[in-house]
Amino acid sequence: xxxxxxxxxxxxxxxxxxxxxxxxxxxxxxxxxxxxxxxxxxxxxxxxxxxxxxxxxxxxxxxxxxxxxxxxxxxxxxxxxxxxxxxxxxxxxxxxxxxxxxxxxxxxxxxxxxxxxxxxxxxxxxxxxxxxxxxxxxxxxxxxxxxxxxxxxxxxxxxxxxxxxxxxxxxxxxxxxxxxxxxxxxxxxxxxxxxxxxxxxxxxxxxxxxxxxxxxxxxxxxxxxxxxxxxxxxxxxxxxxxxxxxxxxxxxxxxxxxxxxxxxxxxxxxxxxxxxxxxxxxxxxxxxxxxxxxxxxxxxxxxxxxxxxxx
Numbered sequence: 001x002x003x004x005x006x007x008x009x010x011x012x013x014x015x016x017x018x019x020x021x022x023x024x025x026x027x028x029x030x031x032x033x034x035x036x037x038x039x040x041x042x043x044x045x046x047x048x049x050x051x052x053x054x055x056x057x058x059x060x061x062x063x064x065x066x067x068x069x070x071x072x073x074x075x076x077x078x079x080x081x082x083x084x085x086x087x088x089x090x091x092x093x094x095x096x097x098x099x100x101x102x103x104x105x106x107x108x109x110x111x112x113x114x115x116x117x118x119x120x121x122x123x124x125x126x127x128x129x130x131x132x133x134x135x136x137x138x139x140x141x142x143x144x145x146x147x148x149x150x151x152x153x154x155x156x157x158x159x160x161x162x163x164x165x166x167x168x169x170x171x172x173x174x175x176x177x178x179x180x181x182x183x184x185x186x187x188x189x190x191x192x193x194x195x196x197x198x199x200x201x202x203x204x205x206x207x208x209x210x211x212x213x214x215x216x217x218x219x220x221x222x223x224x225x226x227x228x229x230x231x232x233x234x235x236x237x238x239x240x241x242x243x244x245x246x247x248x249x250x251x252x253x254x255x256x257x258x259x260x261x262x263x264x265x266x267x268x269x270x271x272x273x274x275x276x277x278x279x280x281x282x283x284x285x286x287x288x289x290x291x292x293x294x295x296x297x298x299x300x301x302x303x304x305x306x307x308x309x310x311x
Contacts, residue, residue, distance in 0.1 A: 115286025
């Protein structure tokens with residue numbers, strides 16, 4: 001009897017491994033929950049500090065190029081704060097847990113937006129869009145995404161709530177159920193928020209607010225109609241990505257654009273390999289590649305990790 005029971009357990013574990021290896025390897029880790037609440041302020045081999053919520057203007061030193069992160073060893077080893085906690089730069093697949101990526105090969109006719117999340121209109125019929133999302137969580141030696149490494153792939157659906165009764169007249173929330181059937185399955189709510197009104201010589205500051213709730217991989221009961229109810233979001237994970245520009249070839253750029261850099265590089269036209277970044281503003285948000293990774297500098301949002309870099 002015990003032998004049969006043990007065999008049954010092994011069969012069950014094998015099935016889980018085949019379904020999603022990440023469930024078995026790190027089934028208690030929800031990647032999104034590992035994100036630090038604010039961006040990096042300073043980072044050195046000795047210490048990392050984070051921007052506080054009461055600051056009004058960040059300096060150029062709080063933006064980082066991919067080359068700068070590589071040369072400092074921040075793409076290969078964790079950094080720690082003054083209390084001994086460890087952090088690291090997310091890969092493009094880990095950044096994708098927060099920002100979805102448009103699959104340009106599977107777009108409906110007439111769709112020409114630059115990213116999947118669009119807050120001022122719905123690019124899809126009836127405000128609904130379904131797709132399979134695939135996130136590569138690791139990098140190869142040259143910082144390209146490792147397609148043979150840890151991978152999360154699952155069905156996702158998005159709903160553009162244009163008639164949402166509590167939204168701003170020009171901007172509405174977007175709801176999503178992402179990576180169904182995997183260890184990263186979660187409900188999402190994306191919306192633009194005002195972080196700070198105009199104060200003295202400082203312009204008003206906006207941000208992208210992400211609320212999320214983790215769901216069990218085998219959950220089949222949670223529906224889009226459930227997560228569009230305000231009561232659903234009374235207890236959830238919340239992250240705000242402030243829209244604070246980036247550093248371009250001629251200095252600070254994009255008063256109403258935000259960028260977060262990942263550790264991953266991709267081929268980008270004549271630019272060669274450039275970093276995969278999250279781009280977000282008052283109109284849209286998503287993961288994309290752009291610009292020169294050694295010249296342009298972006299914000300960094302780290303993941304909490306162990307001393308060996310694992311989550």
